[in-house]
Amino acid sequence: MSDITKQSLTELVESIKNKKLSSSEVTKAFIERSEKSKVLNAYITEDFTSALDKAKKFDQKPNLDLKLPGIPMAIKDLFCTKNVKTTAGSKILNNFVPTYESTVTENIWNEGAILLGKLNCDEFAMGSSNETSFFGNVQNPIDKDLVPGGSSGGSASAVAGQLTPITIGTDTGGSIRQPASFTGTVGLKPTYGSCSRYGIVAFASSLDQAGPMAQNVKDCALLQEVISSFDLKDSTSIDFKRSNYSKELTNNIKGKKIGIPKEYRVDGMPKEIEDLWQKGIEYLRDCGAEIINISLPHTSYALPTYYIVAPAEASSNLARYDGVKYGYRANGENLIDMYEKTRSEGFGAEVQRRIMIGTYVLSSGYYDAYYLKAQKVRRLIKNDFDEAYKKVDAILTPSTPSSAFKIGEKSNDPISMYLNDIFTVPVNLAGLPGISIPAGHDSKGYPLGLQIIGKAFDEQNILNIAFAIEEKIKFKNKINDWWIK
Amino acid sequence: MNKKNSEYLINRKDNQYEVVIGLEVHAQVLSESKLFSTSATKFGAEPNTQVSLVDAAFPGMLPVINEFCVKQAIKTGIGLNAKINKRSVFDRKNYFYADLPQGYQISQFKDPIVGEGKVILDLPNGQKEVGIERLHLEQDAGKSIHDLDPQNTFVDLNRSGVALMEIVSKPDLRSPEEVSIYIKKLRSIMRYLGTCDGNMQEGSLRADVNVSVREKGTKEFGTRCEIKNVNSIKFMQMAIEYEANRQVDLIEEGKTIDQETRLFDTKKNETRSMRSKEDAHDYRYFPDPDLLPLEVSDKFVDDLKSEIPELPDDKKERFINEFKLSPYEATILVSDIEIAKYFEEVVAKMGKNKDMKLAVNWITSELFAVLNSKNLEIKQSPVSAKNLAILINLIKNGTISGKIAKTVFELMLDGDKDPQKIVEEKGLKQQSDPKALEELIDKIINNNREKAIEYKQGKEKLFGFFVGQAMKASGGKANPQLINDILKKKL
Numbered sequence: 010m011s012d013i014t015k016q017s018l019t020e021l022v023e024s025i026k027n028k029k030l031s032s033s034e035v036t037k038a039f040i041e042r043s044e045k046s047k048v049l050n051a052y053i054t055e056d057f058t059s060a061l062d063k064a065k066k067f068d069q070k071p072n073l074d075l076k077l078p079g080i081p082m083a084i085k086d087l088f089c090t091k092n093v094k095t096t097a098g099s100k101i102l103n104n105f106v107p108t109y110e111s112t113v114t115e116n117i118w119n120e121g122a123i124l125l126g127k128l129n130c131d132e133f134a135m136g137s138s139n140e141t142s143f144f145g146n147v148q149n150p151i152d153k154d155l156v157p158g159g160s161s162g163g164s165a166s167a168v169a170g171q172l173t174p175i176t177i178g179t180d181t182g183g184s185i186r187q188p189a190s191f192t193g194t195v196g197l198k199p200t201y202g203s204c205s206r207y208g209i210v211a212f213a214s215s216l217d218q219a220g221p222m223a224q225n226v227k228d229c230a231l232l233q234e235v236i237s238s239f240d241l242k243d244s245t246s247i248d249f250k251r252s253n254y255s256k257e258l259t260n261n262i263k264g265k266k267i268g269i270p271k272e273y274r275v276d277g278m279p280k281e282i283e284d285l286w287q288k289g290i291e292y293l294r295d296c297g298a299e300i301i302n303i304s305l306p307h308t309s310y311a312l313p314t315y316y317i318v319a320p321a322e323a324s325s326n327l328a329r330y331d332g333v334k335y336g337y338r339a340n341g342e343n344l345i346d347m348y349e350k351t352r353s354e355g356f357g358a359e360v361q362r363r364i365m366i367g368t369y370v371l372s373s374g375y376y377d378a379y380y381l382k383a384q385k386v387r388r389l390i391k392n393d394f395d396e397a398y399k400k401v402d403a404i405l406t407p408s409t410p411s412s413a414f415k416i417g418e419k420s421n422d423p424i425s426m427y428l429n430d431i432f433t434v435p436v437n438l439a440g441l442p443g444i445s446i447p448a449g450h451d452s453k454g455y456p457l458g459l460q461i462i463g464k465a466f467d468e469q470n471i472l473n474i475a476f477a478i479e480e481k482i483k484f485k486n487k488i489n490d491w492w493i494k
Numbered sequence: 495m496n497k498k499n500s501e502y503l504i505n506r507k508d509n510q511y512e513v514v515i516g517l518e519v520h521a522q523v524l525s526e527s528k529l530f531s532t533s534a535t536k537f538g539a540e541p542n543t544q545v546s547l548v549d550a551a552f553p554g555m556l557p558v559i560n561e562f563c564v565k566q567a568i569k570t571g572i573g574l575n576a577k578i579n580k581r582s583v584f585d586r587k588n589y590f591y592a593d594l595p596q597g598y599q600i601s602q603f604k605d606p607i608v609g610e611g612k613v614i615l616d617l618p619n620g621q622k623e624v625g626i627e628r629l630h631l632e633q634d635a636g637k638s639i640h641d642l643d644p645q646n647t648f649v650d651l652n653r654s655g656v657a658l659m660e661i662v663s664k665p666d667l668r669s670p671e672e673v674s675i676y677i678k679k680l681r682s683i684m685r686y687l688g689t690c691d692g693n694m695q696e697g698s699l700r701a702d703v704n705v706s707v708r709e710k711g712t713k714e715f716g717t718r719c720e721i722k723n724v725n726s727i728k729f730m731q732m733a734i735e736y737e738a739n740r741q742v743d744l745i746e747e748g749k750t751i752d753q754e755t756r757l758f759d760t761k762k763n764e765t766r767s768m769r770s771k772e773d774a775h776d777y778r779y780f781p782d783p784d785l786l787p788l789e790v791s792d793k794f795v796d797d798l799k800s801e802i803p804e805l806p807d808d809k810k811e812r813f814i815n816e817f818k819l820s821p822y823e824a825t826i827l828v829s830d831i832e833i834a835k836y837f838e839e840v841v842a843k844m845g846k847n848k849d850m851k852l853a854v855n856w857i858t859s860e861l862f863a864v865l866n867s868k869n870l871e872i873k874q875s876p877v878s879a880k881n882l883a884i885l886i887n888l889i890k891n892g893t894i895s896g897k898i899a900k901t902v903f904e905l906m907l908d909g910d911k912d913p914q915k916i917v918e919e920k921g922l923k924q925q926s927d928p929k930a931l932e933e934l935i936d937k938i939i940n941n942n943r944e945k946a947i948e949y950k951q952g953k954e955k956l957f958g959f960f961v962g963q964a965m966k967a968s969g970g971k972a973n974p975q976l977i978n979d980i981l982k983k984k985l
Contacts, residue, residue, distance in 0.1 A: 089552075244559065321780060368778065
């Protein structure tokens with residue numbers, strides 16, 4: 010049975026299509042491993058009984074033409090799932106059961122996948138280590154007491170730990186790519202407008218994007234193909250021609266021009282990361298790609314810009330959690346008192362911090378100096394990329410400035426925590442697709458990732474580049490199942 | 495108060511004050527569904543039965559603009575002779591309230607869909623132009639109900655998310671009377687366009703009223719107070735009257751006016767402070783990241799222009815030119831699109847030999863009196879335009895007298911009866927046979943010899959007596975013109 014959970018999504022789909030495995034067998038295997046992996050704290054809500062029922066039903070009348078036939082899948086608890094509790098990692102939604110399904114998850118179930126459960130994440134996706142979750146820390150399968158990254162920490166941990174064959178996360182400033190990098194997995198943040206935001210608990214609407222997290226590039230391409238769709242229910246969804254990412258996947262990247270931005274060589278970046286980046290450049294050359302040095306001059310402004318725009322939107326998006334309609338409500342003397350108690354008790358410290366920042370930067374008298382200025386800088390950052398893409402087809406950078414850190418190591422230092430996202434936030438600000446793939450290990454044996462940033466709507470190209478160097482790198486995650494006794 | 499020169503001024507010992515008023519009218523867009531959701535907008539539905547997940551702001555729900563509401567706003571802009579902005583932006587206006595589920599209202603702040611325009615008012619002493627500053631689209635909030643339970647407030651979200659047009663005037667209004675005429679004109683234009691039903695009882699039209707005063711002849715504006723959410727023309731007028739006098743009193747006492755938001759208490763007929771400028775909300779407006787800027791093409795606007803019906807000002811012009819009505823008559827008839835429609839139908843049904851004066855008089859006096867007494871809209875008129883036209887023609891061609899016509903009209907009210915039939919059935923046809931009338935008059939003169947002599951001796955007033963007798967003898971059916979002629983000859 011243990012062999013089942015070691016298989017990639019592509020292999021499992023094949024096995025089910027060839028009737029070598031039933032959905033029930035596969036589902037059972039992942040449930041059993043999940044049961045044994047409670048130490049990881051990857052799940053917020055398990056839906057195992059229902060998953061087994063659905064698997065049984067699938068096996069009775071299997072539709073093998075589907076892209077994810079009877080494949081069990083746990084997903085980040087930021088996606089609203091009909092009749093299954095959806096918390097966004099927050100106390101304020103601890104009792105919230107949606108009556109509706111997000112478009113992205115709907116797409117997944119429509120292709121035959123089965124919900125295993127809802128995965129832990131930073132509260133309202135605000136965090137880079139999964140430590141802000143109301144439901145506690147998530148362990149990184151790589152090593153004990155190591156953070157899995159965030160905010161899609163539960164998702165990364167579950168894929169790396171083989172609790173789910175594949176998963177979806179959301180990425181506002183790096184929340185898919187950074188945890189993927191920390192756990193030796195592949196994570197894709199699609200172009201803004203590629204995946205519908207309908208039914209995803211909003212953090213920062215102009216940046217949020219759902220995306221796949223997988224063990225390899227091919228699996229990632231397959232899931233992207235399923236979740237990306239034009240959706241009239243999301244006004245920012247974009248109607249562009251989406252390719253069959255997994256079918257059109259190729260390792261032929263000969264002649265592709267890859268940009269190397271000098272501004273990503275930041276102060277204090279460990280040599281291991283620099284070496285990894287160089288290794289990536291060599292692999293690309295080996296594949297016949299052309300390496301071109303480029304400049305993205307406004308890179309250093311990306312992080313401060315992000316920490317104005319994202320909290321501003323969040324402060325407004327989270328106003329709806331007021332104890333009136335659903336979710337947690339504290340008793341109060343009057344309406345204002347009820348609001349204050351509900352939100353003080355319902356939101357954690359990091360969420361409160363960001364609501365305060367966001368409220369501040371939108372206040373009259375500060376709006377022009379902060380929010381408006383940040384929007385202008387955001388435009389400049391986008392222009393940098395537009396300029397670069399006149400010369401190159403994609404850009405290669407490290408995913409993160411360091412490997413995974415210990416739980417508690419940075420939780421009292423928000424600035425140092427925010428710096429984790431330094432390579433990922435520019436991509437969100439510019440609305441571009443970016444993929445993180447595991448590319449090596451540091452001296453402690455912790456995985457390190459490389460990021461490939463593409464042109465808007467050019468997911469196929471960065472998937473191809475990732476696919477090509479994945480073959481060269483031959484990355485193997487060093488996981489010894491330390492948490493299973 | 496000095497109403498000579500029809501100028502509205504507030505007089506105190508030595509000073510005269512002018513009142514300056516600007517209105518922010520909130521007009522509910524006539525639309526089956528809400529601004530950003532597909533929920534229904536029917537008035538008077540059971541609480542919380544017209545609420546979608548979007549309206550109740552459930553996690554992950556997103557607004558999607560209702561194209562029809564956009565069209566309605568643009569049409570209204572065209573009706574206000576205003577600039578249509580090809581690009582407008584929806585912003586979030588952030589504040590907490592129990593009946594505001596999102597914690598923000600989606601509105602338009604910096605870039606409204608409609609820019610500057612104007613409205614022409616027909617005042618008793620001529621026309622006046624009132625500037626429109628802007629028109630923007632926004633969501634309505636829900637309703638908090640505080641008086642159903644001693645401890646709890648109930649919230650009805652049926653109205654949450656309903657599309658409103660906020661129409662902001664320039665501070666061009668100078669009296670409660672002008673405000674009344676302005677609101678009625680605005681309502682008339684929107685009813686012509688079918689963009690707002692203007693029903694104030696149902697809250698489809700309400701206004702925030704900005705009032706300031708200044709000494710007559712001064713150029714600078716005084717400090718203004720905003721009276722929130724007034725929902726009838728009468729209350730607007732009362733509130734302005736009270737508020738202007740309050741401000742004048744403060745100035746006369748040497749005090750200053752604080753810029754503030756006030757509420758009008760309809761029971762006490764006074765305004766009172768709601769919040770001062772210092773307590774004003776910081777709404778933290780910013781562009782709604784869930785919605786892209788709204789962009790409309792020239793063609794989109796041009797297509798809407800071609801759908802615009804003849805509006806009151808043009809219709810009035812045409813009525814004056816085509817039907818030779820006086821400006822006063824035309825103003826009355828075009829004020830309400832349904833009245834105008836009724837009038838035009840009457841005109842059409844009267845056929846070739848039409849009498850406009852009779853038509854105008856019958857509609858504005860007899861018919862309006864009936865509608866008023868029965869509290870009916872013209873659409874519910876018990877007499878159809880067709881039958882009224884027949885009645886008018888019966889008068890015009892001498893079949894019945896004006897007096898008999900009133901009797902016939904009374905009878906028509908019961909089931910919109912055909913006046914022709916009534917005249918036949920009741921034998922009300924006017925007696926116009928000179929021979930028969932001569933015989934009748936001879937008889938009357940014979941019976942009233944003495945009076946006839948008195949008349950001849952110069953007591954001319956008695957003429958009326960003979961006419962009356964003749965009419966009475968004919969059962970009111972005698973042609974009054976003939977009676978006159980014959981009497982003059984015989985006496």
